[in-house]
Amino acid sequence: MSHKEARDPARTPRPSVERRLPRRLERSLSRASGGSASTALEDRICYSFDATDLRGLPDVVVWPRSTEQVAEVIRLAHVEGIPVVPRGAGTGYTGGSVPIDGGIALSLEKMNRIVSIDVRRQVAVVEPGVVNNDLRSEAETLGLFYPPDPASLLVSTIGGNVAECAGGPRTVLYGTTRDYVVGLELVLADGTIVATGLLAEGEGGSGPDAHEVSGWDPGQLFVGSEGTLAVVTKIVLRLSELPEAVATYWAEFPSLSDAARGVAAITATGLPVSVLEILDRETLSSALEYFHGSRPEHVSEGALLIEVEGAREAVEGGAEKLVAVLDECGATNVRRATTHEERDDIWEVRRSISPSLARIASGKINEDIAVPRSSIPDFVERMREVASDLDLAIHAFGHAGDGNLHVNIMVDRSDRAALSRAREAVGRLFEIAIRMGGTLSGEHGIGITKAEHLRLELDDRAIEATERVKRALDRRGILNPDKILSDRANPWWETLEGGDAPEEGTPCS
Numbered sequence: 001m002s003h004k005e006a007r008d009p010a011r012t013p014r015p016s017v018e019r020r021l022p023r024r025l026e027r028s029l030s031r032a033s034g035g036s037a038s039t040a041l042e043d044r045i046c047y048s049f050d051a052t053d054l055r056g057l058p059d060v061v062v063w064p065r066s067t068e069q070v071a072e073v074i075r076l077a078h079v080e081g082i083p084v085v086p087r088g089a090g091t092g093y094t095g096g097s098v099p100i101d102g103g104i105a106l107s108l109e110k111m112n113r114i115v116s117i118d119v120r121r122q123v124a125v126v127e128p129g130v131v132n133n134d135l136r137s138e139a140e141t142l143g144l145f146y147p148p149d150p151a152s153l154l155v156s157t158i159g160g161n162v163a164e165c166a167g168g169p170r171t172v173l174y175g176t177t178r179d180y181v182v183g184l185e186l187v188l189a190d191g192t193i194v195a196t197g198l199l200a201e202g203e204g205g206s207g208p209d210a211h212e213v214s215g216w217d218p219g220q221l222f223v224g225s226e227g228t229l230a231v232v233t234k235i236v237l238r239l240s241e242l243p244e245a246v247a248t249y250w251a252e253f254p255s256l257s258d259a260a261r262g263v264a265a266i267t268a269t270g271l272p273v274s275v276l277e278i279l280d281r282e283t284l285s286s287a288l289e290y291f292h293g294s295r296p297e298h299v300s301e302g303a304l305l306i307e308v309e310g311a312r313e314a315v316e317g318g319a320e321k322l323v324a325v326l327d328e329c330g331a332t333n334v335r336r337a338t339t340h341e342e343r344d345d346i347w348e349v350r351r352s353i354s355p356s357l358a359r360i361a362s363g364k365i366n367e368d369i370a371v372p373r374s375s376i377p378d379f380v381e382r383m384r385e386v387a388s389d390l391d392l393a394i395h396a397f398g399h400a401g402d403g404n405l406h407v408n409i410m411v412d413r414s415d416r417a418a419l420s421r422a423r424e425a426v427g428r429l430f431e432i433a434i435r436m437g438g439t440l441s442g443e444h445g446i447g448i449t450k451a452e453h454l455r456l457e458l459d460d461r462a463i464e465a466t467e468r469v470k471r472a473l474d475r476r477g478i479l480n481p482d483k484i485l486s487d488r489a490n491p492w493w494e495t496l497e498g499g500d501a502p503e504e505g506t507p508c509s
């Protein structure tokens, strides 16, 4: 079976363990990637999944080390019509780097150099495989700051962050990855190498803050395009100065709705709030138990983690106001971290959420719905109605400061009836969010898992425009096929039910 036939979704079996590339193509890919290609089953398995646990075996994994090698691999794929699935660290929550149609898993992890940090112009040039936290640490040694901070920052890559337009707790003050990308080097679907923004201008170009009107900026089109339009091979990022002061607060509330009202009230103060995270009772209880190693005696119904940062005067001057607002919203047990250790402890509870929830149920369906901040209390009410109506445990936490709620439906994967109710809950919650003027994805992208819901948010004309852009840039449809735009049945639910993943029981599973 040729690869072209293999990608026809109507006729295609899922990529199988047996499938092999023709030997000549294996050899060409190996040459193109400087000898870093493997068709060994153990390698293919290790690059077959992301944080969704959705599976799809690539036919080959390649690890290029330069833009030229990426371009050479893609040129070959273009000629042969083989899918290419770019991959950073595989922490994605929507199946974006899962090769569901087989083909080439293009790992960017070996392109991991911080090329330069220009302190005067406050810009960094990095390769896509640089881990977010490595850039942050390096910038900090120079007194600079890279604000986008997905909770996966110790692992996820800048390339993956750009492709998903990652956000994080600090998005409320600093914005998302998009706000920091000022130049990209890209390899298009036919292997053409293109530079945009500051990279197009070269070293003599203007700084990131210069006002530019020379044509439209094609670079922004690729931020958040999830590897479906081009492979990002170099990124120029704007950096900020480190804030002078940071104050961390923890506040507990008698109800989640009170906490949600607190979010709106705190935002209205105009203080430089950089973090505004909300946790519901169940999330908090599970995170505290994970953190302390024992069940907490008392758990409040809702909590907020708040940080205020910027000039010392603004941070200290706002402290009284913030505590007063928290009081007005009914907060109990408001405390401010006075040492680094106390701050770390508060953050450790927040970071314990994901691993702790994963222990509670064999299936954790995490949707990053976002609604306007003012609608959070309403959304929380509606979410609880859906949970009770469908007899499901649904826990919520998230970056409430920018309306981004992580809604976690907890199910037992062996309970098919519960999975089917969970699927209905996802659909209903998406509809509620869209009716409130929200979005399907605050930060995790669409990938495979949300593709079936895209039409809730985009009308026919918007979908058609998206398809036209895709066709114009990727005539043969080789770049990350069946992501974002797909008529294919959503394979995620099958996976959750313990479907026929070929690699089950193998070394990496």
Ligand SMILES: Cc1cc2nc3c(=O)[nH]c(=O)nc-3n(C[C@H](O)[C@H](O)[C@H](O)COP(=O)(O)OP(=O)(O)OC[C@H]3O[C@@H](n4cnc5c(N)ncnc54)[C@H](O)[C@@H]3O)c2cc1C
Binding pocket: 050, 051, 085, 086, 087, 088, 089, 090, 091, 092, 093, 095, 096, 097, 108, 128, 149, 150, 151, 152, 155, 156, 157, 158, 159, 160, 161, 162, 163, 164, 165, 166, 167, 168, 169, 226, 227, 228, 230, 231, 232, 233, 354, 443, 444, 480, 483
């Ligand atoms: C515990 C946990 C917490 C998380 N918290 C957050 C959070 O707070 N905020 C947030 O936004 N996300 C979060 N995520 C989701 C995930 O970490 C982000 O989407 C991240 O940006 C993915 O980076 P990655 O390197 O793992 O990319 P991958 O998962 O490997 O890939 C993600 C997508 O990017 C594409 N891609 C990767 N590299 C390139 C490239 N060089 N060129 C073109 N396309 C590319 C892939 O094809 C895929 O579509 C979290 C995930 C986990 C597991």
